[in-house]
Amino acid sequence: MKKMASLLLAMSLTFSLAACGGNNNSSESSNSGEGSTNTQTNAGTNVKExxxxxxxxxxxxxxxxxxxxxxxxxxxxxxxxxxxxxxxxxxxxxxxxxxxxxxxxxxxxxxxxxxxxxxxxxxxxxxxxxxxxxxxxxxxxxxxxxxxxxxxxxxxxxxxxxxxxxVNTMNFQYDPELLKKLGVDKPSDDWTWEDYFALASKAKEAGLYFDGGMRPEVFFGYYLRSKGAHLYNADGTALGYEDDQMFVDFFKPLANLVKEGDTPPPDVKAQIKGLEDDMLVKNKQVGIWQWTNQFVAIQQVANRSLEMAHMPGPGRNEGLYLKPxxxxxxxxxxxxxxxxxxxxxxxxxxxxxxxxxxxxxxxxxxxxxxxxxxxxxxxxxxxVFDYVTWAQENSSPMDPPDPVGTAEIIKLFAGLAEQMDFQKLSAEDAAKQFRKEANAILAKNKQ
Amino acid sequence: MRAAWKNHLTGYAFISPFVIGFLAFILIPAGASLYLSFTSYDLFTTPRWIGLDNYKEMFFQDSKYWQSLKVTLIYVFLGVPLRLAFALLIAMLLNTASKAVGIYRTVYYLPSIIGGSVAVSIMWRNIYGDEGIINLLLNTLGLDSIRWFAEPFAALWMLISLSVWQFGSSMLIFLAGLKNIPNELYEAANVDGAGPVRRFFGITLPMLTPIILFNTILQTIGAFMTFTPAYIISKGEGGPLDGTLLYSLYLFRQGFVYFDMGYASAMAWMMLIIVSIFTAILFATSKFWVHYESKGD
Incomplete structure (x- = not known):
């Protein structure tokens, strides 16, 4: 028994050492060597330094x-x-x-x-x-x-x-060649949400996804603005829209696109690790809703020419904004x-x-x-530069910076959107749940 | 007197690395987190005392908390027994093989050294991916792909299987235990005509019970605290539908994403209590099933 005990001890020691080694994951991505090669080459140019x-x-x-x-x-x-x-x-x-x-x-x-x-x-x-x-x-x-x-x-x-x-604004960035497979050369300049849903619903047949979904807080924010409402109220203590029907009108068709296979389900998106895996880059998706500054990188990684289309209307001028x-x-x-x-x-x-x-x-x-x-x-x-110049004349001032607690609200929103996309939660119920929980988070900002 | 003091000093000097480390990295932070668990603390401003509010919220309002607890319990109660069974199986195989045992031991032990690492978790993601090797195998067998990232339980299974794969340390301990079972017992059983199954349940298992207890406790505690694989495989989200939202992942989210360090501290202390309860239960039941050879010596 004594021998056994000492063996056990030795083993548990090995175990704990191994555990130390195993848990020592540095996911640090810092990099300090790259830029430090040069210290003396141009001594003459900077006298005061x-x-x-x-x-x-x-x-x-x-x-x-x-x-x-x-x-x-x-x-x-x-x-x-x-x-x-x-x-x-x-x-x-x-x-x-x-x-x-x-x-x-x-x-x-x-x-x-x-x-x-x-x-x-x-x-x-x-x-x-x-x-x-x-x-x-x-x-x-x-x-x-x-x-x-x-x-x-x-x-x-x-x-x-x-x-x-x-300066930045948002729009739809797409591959014109892939869009042609849906029988359209380009979305019309004044396309509406109905046009978008109708066009996107043709993607499955063409063996494609239409887009990669919309970041809920960003694009629902745009949608609310285009209807004269806001995501947050002016002092950031509650939601800035009253009618949950707007939530339903926005998210229900989006969840439906996922259901029909026209946009990717959450599990497919969960496996995308970086820009290189993006469905658009891999020629499996027509376009992507995102910020204009991101156009350059996606275009570079996709390595083929992409186009930009406006946000859907109506109310685009009110919805669209320039933001830092x-x-x-x-x-x-x-x-x-x-x-x-x-x-x-x-x-x-x-x-x-x-x-x-x-x-x-x-x-x-x-x-x-x-x-x-x-x-x-x-x-x-x-x-991109031209688009932002265009948007200067065709947008409205942005909302105040997001209130404290936004990180939690973004998470809450993403979770609800996921449940809707998996068809586990109706848009109506999600709207109620979002209002209740988001207001609870924002209420903490009341002094 | 002075010599005695010197003697003590030497002793203290020897244990000082541990004592200092224990104080600085375990006892004081743990004490601080106990205090913080009764406060509202957002990391940036001074903590504000709110009594039991964090605990109340946890128990009565936060459905995510219960979800994370549920997921963790499933993970522990499926993962630990499977891992131990697997470890015992391999240990018994290794106990019979003779020459290459050293190599096998090393090979089987490797996963538990690297298993907690980021790289392995990423590999695991790829193995289970829509175009990963598992679905590829299923397809070659004429079966449909499984969308591992779409079903909460399937996703949790990814984590459980990763934990089972890291059976090495328990295996080594079992192996040591098996080597300690006196051969006479098996010989006697053979003479009486006992088959392998009978020998396993009649001799091996009872003789191993102290080690099973030891392994179970160690693995249960470790499993409750699992973080890295859940974090990497779900990209920090605990998805799909919070199906892999392990306790420590949710704790991390409260602390470092929502900046609610007080709540996170309260969660950490609840975790300690829960783990203690399970350990106590294991110890309490052990007298009914653990067989100590040296009893009565």
Missing amino acids: EDAKPVTLRMAWWGSQPRHDYTLKVIEMYEKEHPNVKIESEYANFDDYWKKLAPQAAANELPDIVQMDISYLAQYGQKGQLEDLTPYLNNGIDTSNISENSISGGKLGDKIYGFNIG SMYFSISKNSENKEEAAKFIDFWVNNVEANKLIKGDRGVPVNTQVAEGIKSTLDPAQVQ
């Missing part, structure tokens, strides 16, 4: 592979011009990015430069995680070619928590806020850098930069 003290900045963003690639190049370019600055990058896809950022915020270890989204700006800004950028305007970040309107896109109250780095595609924020805990501001300045104002960025983070807010890079753009990128 020569005796600047060395600075290390951390920068985090979300995105897909093409974005990671060019961002690293821009960082490299910046490091060449500022030999004293070294930038460590941390990047991930959108969903993982926020899961990574939250613990960093809790530990007071947010990166110096944080890419921010409109859904999280309030969450991080109002909870004291982000620096007010007002003092840096024209004092670090040159705003002479940037409109007041663009800058105020990052405003909450009287504080600017994020610097708007690009994303922000760069400076974290409150950063020890190098001036240096971080200088990098943001470089990002928004440097023409050469923007020739690499190519509007992937939205059409540049600096009008001269936007003009300056246009001649170097691919046709697909010009399409």
Whole structure:
């Protein structure tokens, strides 16, 4: 028995060691080596930087592979011009990015430069995680070619928590060759939701999916605006629409498309790991509903020419809006806020850098930069710029940034949409459940 | 006196790595989380005392909580027995094979070292994917593909099968136990004409009961805390229809996606209580089924 006991002990030790090894999964996708190769090549060009003290900045963003690639190049370019600055990058896809950022915020270890989204700006800004950028305007970040309107896109109250780095709007991006298989050359300029549902319902017969579904909070938000309502009320303490019928009118036909096999069911979407697996890229899907800045990347990965069509109407002018595609924020805990501001300045104002960025983070807010890079753009990128220019005249002002609790509401919404798409929950019941639970979340914002 | 003190000091020095680690990484954080479980804490602002509200919400309002508990219990009660049965089966096979045992042991143990890793979870996703190897096999046999990611239970099965596949550590412990069963018992049974089945249920199983108890407790605790595979296979969503929303995944979501660290802490303490209850039950019942050879010595 004694022998047995010692064996057991030895075994359990091995086990626990193995357990340690097994659980030690670092899913870290940080990368600091890539951009740090160059420190001394252009000593002559930057006289004033020569005796600047060395600075290390951390920068985090979300995105897909093409974005990671060019961002690293821009960082490299910046490091060449500022030999004293070294930038460590941390990047991930959108969903993982926020899961990574939250613990960093809790530990007071947010990166110096944080890419921010409109859904999280309030969450991080109002909870004291982000620096007010007002003092840096024209004092670090040159705003002479940037409109007041663009800058105020990052405003909450009287504080600017994020610097708007690009303008964005939404539309339908599709492969014209695949659309022809449904017997249509292009959706008409003033197509309606009925037109869309009718066209999409032909996809199954052609052996295709029509689209990859709609992110509920984004596109239902558009739909509500086009009907004169909003997703959230003005102070973010409750939903901003009264009639649940609108919810039903929007989601019921979408769930029906899934049921009929015209758009992919949730389990098929759950297996898509990145842009490379996207059904559109793999020639199995006609189009995709998404932000205009994402057009460049999907076009690049699909490697064939794609087109853009408007959002369905009626009420498109009221529904459509321009929004900051994303922000760069400076974290409150950063020890190098001036240096971080200088990098943001470089990002928004440097023409050469923007020739690499190519509007992937939205059409540049600096009008001269936007003009300056246009001649170097691919046709697909010009399409995006033109589309946003068109939308400037054909849209309405955006809603205020999303209230605190949005992360929970997005999850709730996604869960309900999944149940509807699996045909386990009727749109009517989902509407009631959404109202009840979303209002409970938003009620926490009442003071 | 001084020499004695020095002696003690040496002792303390030797245990200090553990003591410091235990305090810094286990006891103090655990204490903090107990406190936080009675607060509303969003990670950014100071915790606000709300008494038992988190626990009340958990029990009476949060249907997702009960869903995650249900999923976890199914996972544990199917996964652990299957894993142990599988481990015992392989251990018995290895106990008979003679020469290559060393290699087999290593090979079978490997999955449990790498099983918790991200890469294996991703591989598992692909194996069960719509165009994965399992559906390919089903198709070659003339059967229809199974949409593993569409049915909540099918998706949970992916996780259970991954946990069964990581049977290595239990297997090693069983193997050690099997080697410790005196051969005379089998010889005597042979003489009396007992067949293999009889020998298994009459000798092997009773003699192994202490080890079965040990393995069951260890594996049950581990299974309750499973996180990585559920996180990777469902891309952090616990889908489809919350079918793989394991307890720890939901806890993580409350803490780091919804920024409700107080609620997450309360969930962690409920988990501790639940695991303790199951462990206590196992111990309490053990006197009815665990056979200790050395009893009465």
